[in-house]
Amino acid sequence: MSFQQGLSGLNAASKQLEVIGNNVSNANTVGFKQSRAEFADVFANSLTGSGASQIGIGTNLANVAQQFTQGNVTSTSNPLDIAINGGGFFRMSNNGAITYTRNGQFQMDKFGYITDSGNKRLTGYSANSAGILSTGAPTELNISTADLKPTATTKVVGLVNLDSRNSAPVTTPFNPADPTSYNNSSAITAYDSLGNVHTVQSFFVKTGPGVWNVYTTADGVSTPALPATTAVMTFSGTGIAPTTVPAVPTVSFTPTTGANAVSMTLDYSGSTQFGSNFSINALSQDGFTSGSLASFNTSADGTIVGRYSNGQSKTLGQVVLANFVNPNGLQALGGNAWSESATSGAPLVGTPKTGSLGVLQSSAQEDSNVDLTAELVNMITAQRIYQANAQTIKTQDQVLQTLVNLR
Secondary structure (H helix, E strand, O other): OOOHHHHHHHHHHHHHHHHHHHHHHOOOOOOOOOEEEEEEEEOOOOOOOOOOOOOOOEEEEEEEEEOOOOOOEEEOOOOOOEEEEOOOEEEEEEOOEEEEEOOOOOEEOOOOEEEOOOOOEEEEEEEOOOOOEOOOOOEEOEOOOOOEOOEOOOEEEEEEEOOOOOOOOOOOOOOOOOHHHOOEEEEEEEEOOOOOEEEEEEEEEEEEOOEEEEEEEEOOEEOOOOOOOOEEEEOOOOOOOOEEEOOOOEEEEOOOOOOOOEEEEEEOOOOEOOOOOOEEEEEEEOOEOOEOEEEEEEOOOOEEEEEEOOOOEEEEEEEOEEEOOOHHHOEEEEOOEEEOOOOOOOOEEEOOOOOOOOEEEEOEEEOOOOOHHHHHHHHHHHHHHHHHHHHHHHHHHHHHHHHHOOO
16 A cells, blocks of 8 residues: 555645745735746656556656746836836846846935845946946946036027018117117026026117118127127028028127136027017027936836936936846745846846837836735645545555454
């Protein structure tokens, strides 16, 4: 009599219940991947080979395989929460020791590094002060909270329509303080190298059919000094594409704030002269004042974009992902972390949305992929299998007892 088959079945059912219990206990663990118990039958070796009548001696646990299927993505209110939709793992660094995870619940430490609950740091491509990514080897991502330095205005672009029906002003020469000495004006805010605000105003004075003098003041001071003009625009009969002399008008002034001298070009080449009222159709400049970091978020390709109080934005870094030829070969470390192994293959590191790597979703987290309904059904099945194997042992015991009681 052999009790081995029933005993192996009890052990197998017990292991399956352990796997199911582990899945159920982690049903609410972010980024958790459920496991599946895989079994194989067992045969005794025979010197004469295996015959058709050979009876197996039970079963054993061949493997516990994790199922790297996609979990549901749930929105959160934390902009540092990041979910992976698709393949890949976050690459984490713990003093240089690299691990991998699907848990995107991150926070920022006091040094500006993006970390998980175990203080492991998220890695990716860093960005310099100009927002240019360094796409070499991934490094620990550090979010700089320094103010965005100001940029002085170097170019003003304006699109205006000058009324061809206007006559020359009744007052000459031009005086910015006298509205009767010019036809129209426009004003824009410009910035010096320290981010201080300056008002640059352009005045349009008609001097003849299709000919307009342009004068400019900075903070109320004419530049260049009167009676010089900033430019002269001449329109043809079509009223478009004026000829400007000089071709690239320049306005220069020295701020009283201690900032560097400001030199900017004025581009009115897209202006028109039609028989309609004066209008400013577009007016822009390329400078801005300093700004503090107000918020940041992660785009689908992993780029971390910071938004500043001055309305500007800048790239602060980029998250990278890693994938493996055989994810089931990863070594589980606990804490939602895995490490590479000989059977997993080397990590394939790249940016999201490339190759087999998924996309990222900011302010979201990937839930556990455990299906509680399926696990409860599996639990019932494993319980019945355990009872059935116990019954085979009980039957073997009864048969053996009958044999012992023979007279």
